[in-house]
Amino acid sequence: MPRLLITRRLPDPVLKAARARFDVTLRDDTTPMSADELAEAMTQYDAILPTLGDRLSEDAFRGEIRCRLLANFGVGYNHIDVAAAKAAGIAVSNTPGAVTDATADIAMTLMLMTCRRAGEGERMLRAGHWGGWHPTQLLGQHVSGKTVGILGMGRIGKAIARRCHFGFGMDVVFHNRSQVQDAGVPARQLATPAEVAGQADVLIAALPATPETWHMINADVFAAMKPTAVFVNIARGDIVDEAALIAALKAGAIAGAGLDVYEFEPEVPEALTAMENVTLLPHLGTATEEVRTAMGMMAVDNLVAFFDGRDLPNPV
Structure with missing residues (x-):
């Protein structure tokens, strides 16, 4: 059986399915692999199932490479140098679709928690500082009927738009690098992120991470926001640009932020953790049993198809 390295523990049904078809080595560690560990693994395994944080940069593709497939656990693959992998004769797959609804739900969670000051209220209550209800306590922002701006109108962006429009009666404006013929809801596509930012009461980022989108949301975008x-x-x-976000929050240029991901993850700046108007989650976007299992099974499907000589269901 082909040798497969799974870089971090996955739900049990996924491990069972993988072990039925592959000689599996499970790295039972929750931290990402180092560059040297990944480079060595490339010489020892026929396939690797990596995930977020396992940085497969160009340096990983050196030496006598045995690996022929990187079956990424996750839709995002910015931690993999895909061009270097393909130059080395290594295919890459990912897990789109399975993550869509769960990630959109987290966007709603962050929108509501931040606009309604829910995190701030829970911290106050847990600290024993709640003195009881009164009419002007923790007044937040109403979201129903407001305008949501979405940057990136792919699967997840469209799922967010549906929730905002049908669930909260929000108007939808968005920016996407290519023309979107059908956003799934009444929506207006605008030419730049700054234009969307200028009209939005809530601005939601749903962009893929690519060299082209690096720091696309920057000081100019935050300056355009209400x-x-x-x-x-x-x-x-x-x-x-996390520094620009912090500067905008400190200056009161924007009212607040809800974040599930961070520029130098897992490091979160103290400037953010100290702010009451910022909701911070530990990258919970796909963190449900059902979704993580579906993602893992999709990765296994790609592995099985590859070693059966069939086309990858989800090639990158």
Whole structure:
């Protein structure tokens, strides 16, 4: 059986399915692999199932490479130098589709928590500082009927748009690098991220992380936002200039932020953790049993197809 390295523990049904077809080595460690570990693994295994944080840069593709497939666990693959992999004769797959609804749900969670000051209220209550209800306590922002701006109108962006429009009656504006013929809801496509930012009461980032989108959300975008607006990121951390976000929050240029991802993850700046108007989650976008299992099974499907000589269901 082909030798397969799984870089971090996955749900049990996924491991069972993988072991039925492959000689599996499970790295039972929750931290990402180092560059040297990954480079060595490339020489020892027929396939690797990596995930977020396992940085397969150009340096990983050196020596007597045995690996022929990187079956990524996750839709995002910015941690993999795909061009270097393909130059080395290594195919790459990912797990789109399975992540869509769960990630969109986290966007809604962050929008509501930040606009309604839910995190701030829970911290106050847990600290024993709640003195009881009164009419002007923790007044937040109403989201129903407001305008949501979405940066990136792919599967996840469209799922967010549906939730905002049908669930909260929000108007939808968006920016996408290519023309979107059908956003799934009444929506207006605008030419630049700054134009979307200028109209949005809530600005949500749903962009893929690529060299082209690095720091696409920057000081200019935050300067265009309303001082009452909230920024939400459920995509990848490095699409945002985190220093510019912190500066905008400190200056009161925007009202708050809800973040599930960070530019230098897992490091989160103290400037963010100290702010009451910022909701911070530990990258929970796909963190449900059902979704993580579906992602793992999709990765296994790609592995099985490859070693059966069939086309990859989800090639990158």
